[in-house]
Amino acid sequence: MTRRGAVASEDSQWYFAALAAGRLELPRCAACGHWARPTSASLCAECGSDAMTPMASAGNGHIVCTIVDHRAVEGERVLGLVELDEGPWIATQILSDSDRGRPAQGMAVELRIMAFDNGEPVPAFAVARHN
Numbered sequence: 001m002t003r004r005g006a007v008a009s010e011d012s013q014w015y016f017a018a019l020a021a022g023r024l025e026l027p028r029c030a031a032c033g034h035w036a037r038p039t040s041a042s043l044c045a046e047c048g049s050d051a052m053t054p055m056a057s058a059g060n061g062h063i064v065c066t067i068v069d070h071r072a073v074e075g076e077r078v079l080g081l082v083e084l085d086e087g088p089w090i091a092t093q094i095l096s097d098s099d100r101g102r103p104a105q106g107m108a109v110e111l112r113i114m115a116f117d118n119g120e121p122v123p124a125f126a127v128a129r130h131n
């Protein structure tokens, strides 16, 4: 089975181009500094400004919740919500290295950019070393 990601459109080209270059970029309001999710509208939810500009996230956050997908092609796969240090929440895959423990609520995570079968980059997170 082939895993497919989102289809890049003209509006999301900047997001996928940044991932391909190794960065997770999110819209950030130039007027008030509010960060938004990648798929959010073009107006700032905090102040209504239209000055939303892609900025690189530091790629650090913590796990809000997890579920385990036991039917994944590659075996057990952990999915979850990650709250980035910048504020936005992202639904994502959470990677577990055996020496870092099983992903759990509250654990610190760091960005890992993976690729779908077609080569399309996708953000995932791994349990951070400093847990």
Ligand SMILES: [Zn+2]
Residues within 6 Å of the ligand: 029, 030, 031, 032, 033, 034, 044, 045, 046, 047, 048, 049
């Ligand atoms: Zn704003």
